[in-house]
Amino acid sequence: MSRGKNIIFMGTPQFAVESLKKIHESDFKVKAVVCPPDRPAGRGHKLQSCEVKRYAQSQHLKILQPEKLKDPNFLAELKNIDADLFVVVAFRMLPKEVWSLPKHGTFNIHASLLPDYRGAAPINWAVINGETTTGVTSFLIDEQIDTGAILLSKTCEINQNENVGEVHDKLMHMGADLALETCTAIFEGSIQSAKQKESSANKKAPKLFKDNCRIDWSKSTIEIYNHIRGLSPYPVAWTEFSSSDGETLSVKIFKSSFTLESNKRKIGEIESNKKSLTIHTKDGAIHLLEIQIPGKKKMDILSFLNGTNPSKYINAC
Numbered sequence: 141m142s143r144g145k146n147i148i149f150m151g152t153p154q155f156a157v158e159s160l161k162k163i164h165e166s167d168f169k170v171k172a173v174v175c176p177p178d179r180p181a182g183r184g185h186k187l188q189s190c191e192v193k194r195y196a197q198s199q200h201l202k203i204l205q206p207e208k209l210k211d212p213n214f215l216a217e218l219k220n221i222d223a224d225l226f227v228v229v230a231f232r233m234l235p236k237e238v239w240s241l242p243k244h245g246t247f248n249i250h251a252s253l254l255p256d257y258r259g260a261a262p263i264n265w266a267v268i269n270g271e272t273t274t275g276v277t278s279f280l281i282d283e284q285i286d287t288g289a290i291l292l293s294k295t296c297e298i299n300q301n302e303n304v305g306e307v308h309d310k311l312m313h314m315g316a317d318l319a320l321e322t323c324t325a326i327f328e329g330s331i332q333s334a335k336q337k338e339s340s341a342n343k344k345a346p347k348l349f350k351d352n353c354r355i356d357w358s359k360s361t362i363e364i365y366n367h368i369r370g371l372s373p374y375p376v377a378w379t380e381f382s383s384s385d386g387e388t389l390s391v392k393i394f395k396s397s398f399t400l401e402s403n404k405r406k407i408g409e410i411e412s413n414k415k416s417l418t419i420h421t422k423d424g425a426i427h428l429l430e431i432q433i434p435g436k437k438k439m440d441i442l443s444f445l446n447g448t449n450p451s452k453y454i455n456a457c
Contacts, residue, residue, distance in 0.1 A: 145167065145168045145169055145224065145327055146168075146169050146171045146221075146222070146223045146224050146225075147163060147168050147169065147170050147171065147223055147224070147225050147226070147227055147323065148170075148171055148172045148173075148174060148218065148221060148223040148225075148226050148227070148242070149163065149170055149172075149173050149174070149192075149226075149227050149228075149229075150173075150174040150175070150226065150227070150228045150229070150231040150234075151173075151174075151175060151192040151228065151229040151230050151231050152175055152176055152190045152191070152192055152230055152231055152232075153190065153191055153192070153230050154191045154312070155229065155230045155251070155308065155311075155312045155315070156191070156192050156229035156230040156231070157191050157192055157195045158312050158313055158315070158316035159227070159229045159249060159315055159316040159319040159320075160173065160192060160195060160196070160229070161195065161316070162316040162317065162319060162320045163227065163319060163320055163323060164199060164201070166320055166323075168323055168327075170201055171202065171221050171223050172201070172202040172203070172204055172217075172221055172223070173192060173193070173196040173201050173202065173203050173204070174203075174204045174205075174206070174231070175189075175190050175192045175193045175196070175203065175204075175205055175231075176190055176205065176232075177205045177206075177207055178193075178205070193205070202221075204217060204218075209232075209234060209235055209237075209238055210235050210237055210238075215237055215238070215241075218238065218241055219241065223241075223242050224242055224243055224244050224327075225242050225244040225245065225246070225247075225323065225326060225327070226238070226239065226241070226242050226245075226246035226247075227246075227247060227249075227319060227322075227323065228246060228247070228248040228249070228281065229248070229249045229315065229319065230249075233285060234246065234281055236283060239281040239282075244326050244327070245280050245281075245326075246280070246281045247278050247279060247280055247281065247288075247291060247322055247326070248278070248279055248281050248286075248288070249276055249277070249278055249315045249318060249319050249322075250262065250276065250277050250278075250279065250286055251263050251274075251276055251308075251311045251315060252266060252274055252275065252276075252277065252345065253273075253274060253275040253277060253293055253295065254277040254279060254286060254290055254293070254336055255286075255287075255336040255337060255338070255339070255342045256342055256343045257274075257343050257344065257345040258285060258286035258287070258342070258344060258345060259285070259286065259344055259345035259346050259347070260345060260346065260347040260348075261345050261346065261347060261348050262274075262345040263304055263307055263308050263311060264304050264345070264348060264370050264371060265343070265344070265345040265346075265370070266298065266307070266345075266370075267298060267302070267303070267304045267307055267366060267369055267370035268366055268367055268370030268371070269343065269366070269370075270362065270363070270366045271298055272297065272298055272300075273295055273296065273297055273298060274295075274296055274298055274307065274311070275293055275294050275295040275296050275311070275314070276293065276294050276296070276311055276314050276315040276318050277290055277291075277292070277293040277318075278290070278291040278292045278293070278318055278319065278321075278322040279291055279333075279336075280333055287336060288336070289333035289334060289335050289336065290333065290334045290335075290336060291322050291325070291326075291331055291333055292318055292321060292322050292325065292331070293318070294314050294317070294318050296310055296311060296314055301369075302369065303369040303370075303372040303373065303395070304369065304370050304371065304372060304373075304374075305372060305373045305374070348371070348375055350378075353371055353375055353376065353377055353378055354377075354378055354379065355367060355368070355377050355378065355379045355393070355456070357379070357407050357408040357419065357421060357456055357457065358407060358422065359421075360421065360422065360423055361398050361399075361400055361421045361422075361423050361424035361425065361426065362398070362400075364398075364421060364426055365396060365397075365398045365426060368393050368394075368395070368396050368426075369395075369396075372393075372394045372395060373394060376392040376393070376394060376432075377392070377393050378390060378391060378392045378393065379391055379393065379419075379456045379457065380456065380457055381410065381453040381455070381456055382453070382454060382455045382456075382457060383452045383453050383454065384452055384454055385452070389433060389434075389453065390433070390434055391431050391432070391433055391456075392431060392432040392433075392438075393428060393430075393431050394429075394430040394431065394432065394438055395428075395429040395430035396426050396427055396428055396429055397426075397427045397429060398424055398425065398426050398427065399424050399425050399427070400423060400424040401423075401424050401425070402423075403420055403421065403422065403423060403424060403425070405420035406420065406455070407420065407421060407422050408420070408421075408455050408456045408457055409454070409455055410450075410453050410454055410455060410456055411425075412445065412450035412451065412453070413445075413450070414445055414446075414450075415442065415445070416441065416445075417441055417444070417445060417450060419456045428441050429441055431444055
């Protein structure tokens with residue numbers, strides 16, 4: 141491997157693995173992989189490695205797992221490796237002490253068409269907002285989050301029936317192609333960066349919490365439908381069913397369909413029989429197809445209806 145094509149890769153989840161794999165199988169040399177320390181998880185609290193580490197181990201790549209990115213020993217190790225380029229995919233914010241080290245800089249792959257959807261959950265928010273197109277962008281890292289100069293981008297369609305998991309997988313492979321293309325262009329000297337255009341109209345992609353995953357039944361049918369598919373399969377939209385005797389049931393909704401129609405029913409009113417469960421909206425209805433209730437696995441709506449008395453639930457809120 142010739143001098144001048146040495147890379148350090150930084151990432152965490154499966155989304156990043158595809159980019160690492162693409163680069164590792166190319167003409168470039170991955171000198172090290174940086175990922176988070178192993179963390180206890182599950183009922184047994186056993187230490188669990190992230191997907192990037194597991195792939196790196198399978199390929200016998202050098203792995204660095206710093207607790208703190210400004211740790212002097214970690215920084216010394218990076219300097220000693222002396223890579224020409226750092227590639228970052230789904231990792232965490234880097235301090236200047238790290239991203240300024242390589243002579244060709246540090247670039248990140250972001251799962252949106254920047255400057256729209258900067259932030260932690262760009263794929264989710266693109267689907268939630270009913271976008272018909274999204275994409276991936278490579279950009280040079282700077283002092284702030286997702287604001288650096290743009291290098292390359294690729295566009296992807298979002299179909300109305302796709303959930304965020306399906307869009308994620310498309311962008312994961314597209315992002316891997318873009319990562320390799322960006323590395324090639326940087327080393328060939330055939331790329332020019334472009335400053336991002338700042339505007340108050342730029343759409344955001346903030347973190348998702350339980351509160352903003354809850355369904356607001358006062359919104360339009362299409363907005364609710366997009367909210368559900370924009371959070372499926374993770375972290376999942378949810379609501380509560382209220383019963384005639386005052387009890388409530390927390391319900392996660394993974395899949396739905398909808399109808400648009402003039403509606404005289406109360407917003408959030410539940411209509412059910414042995415085969416279907418419908419929640420009425422201000423301009424139509426949402427038909428539940430796959431749900432999960434506490435203590436149970438995800439199930440289709442027929443399984444739920446067969447195991448409960450659907451008529452007891454009168455309203456979603």
